[in-house]
Amino acid sequence: MQTLNVWLDARSYPIHVGAGLLGRSELILTLLKVPAVAIVSNQTIAPLYLSTLADGLRAGGVRIAEIILPDGEQHKNWQTLNHIYDALLENRCERATTVIALGGGVIGDLAGFAAATYQRGVPFIQIPTTLLAQVDSSVGGKTGINHPLGKNMIGAFWQPRLVLADTDTLKTLPDRELRAGLAEVIKYGLIRDLPFFEWLEANIERLLARDGDALTYAIQRSCVNKAEVVAADEREAGERALLNLGHTFGHAIEAGLGYGEWLHGEAVAAGTQMAGELSRRLGWLGSSDCARVAGLFERAGLPVRGPRLGADRYLELMALDKKVSAGRLRLVLLKRIGLGVVSAEAGESDIRAAIEACCHD
Ligand code: NAD
């Protein structure tokens, strides 16, 4: 097991990465205020992993409420959140009960928002089971739900007390989900870590083949990057916005097509290519580097073109982005590979052109 930390003063917490961690209940038991937890998972993940986690905790004397949700991005909404509150109340969960998210980013975001708001905030632990969740969504405390008009528009910052990334869980992850997670891994290389981007170029096939050492390295290196950014800017006053490379375009794809049609990572990949193309038009990213970015996404089996929603529709959806300030769209762009910037410099005509250039015919 490898451990790194997210440094946030009294709210600092460890991220453990390694094989077989689900059964290591002592890592959780030592953190519980009272021997009671609510495990939030879904109908796909619970049959695979809930008993390993729950058996260990029960053997340690912990009372467990199991809250099993329907699977899918389309359920990351108010109705499902309310179902979690119902279950927490029905099981008489108290203010010291710890909410544990066992699943991908959808479960982590939902359970985390429930933990942030139930009785004005209860302890929270993340046990991410997708690559995307292990490298990104379980770290940093962003929680929330989608609104039909905009992705992740309702939420709260609520840091977990622990992130437990058991790499064994990735063995059952569908290929398409593994590839989607790679979009967020590549993101760290693009915004702030050129050597990591070069490592990914050299090792992408090992990752796709689920080589354990390569996956563990990519997870750790991603988490180091994310932990540094979050420690410097927890509430996204500045640098943290870089983690949204490709997301403004990507969220428009997800909301425009209907949540769940494209995976989040797929939308981020196509959105990143749009951001790259826009950066090229602004004279920042060179044409060969733009092609290099597309090359890595394509080798990872990810889309580099978005659906043809029409530039008007993209812009309408992008106007609801959380980075909009005083009505002006701010986008994460690339000065070069390894150096992201948040910029309001791009004019509407360039944004339209970049979208059109990166959409399917
Ligand atoms: P997901 O949670 O929908 O999981 C993907 C699919 O894989 C689901 O069907 C799930 O049931 C299944 N699954 C999960 N683990 C499995 C396993 N080990 N074996 C087999 N199947 C498994 O999707 P995701 O890609 O993990 O997360 C995407 C979500 O995360 C989006 O809603 C996105 O907005 C959010 N997100 C949040 C943050 C953040 O900082 N909070 C960051 C990035 C993304």
Ligand code: GLY
């Ligand atoms: N995934 C973006 C962030 O955590 O800020």
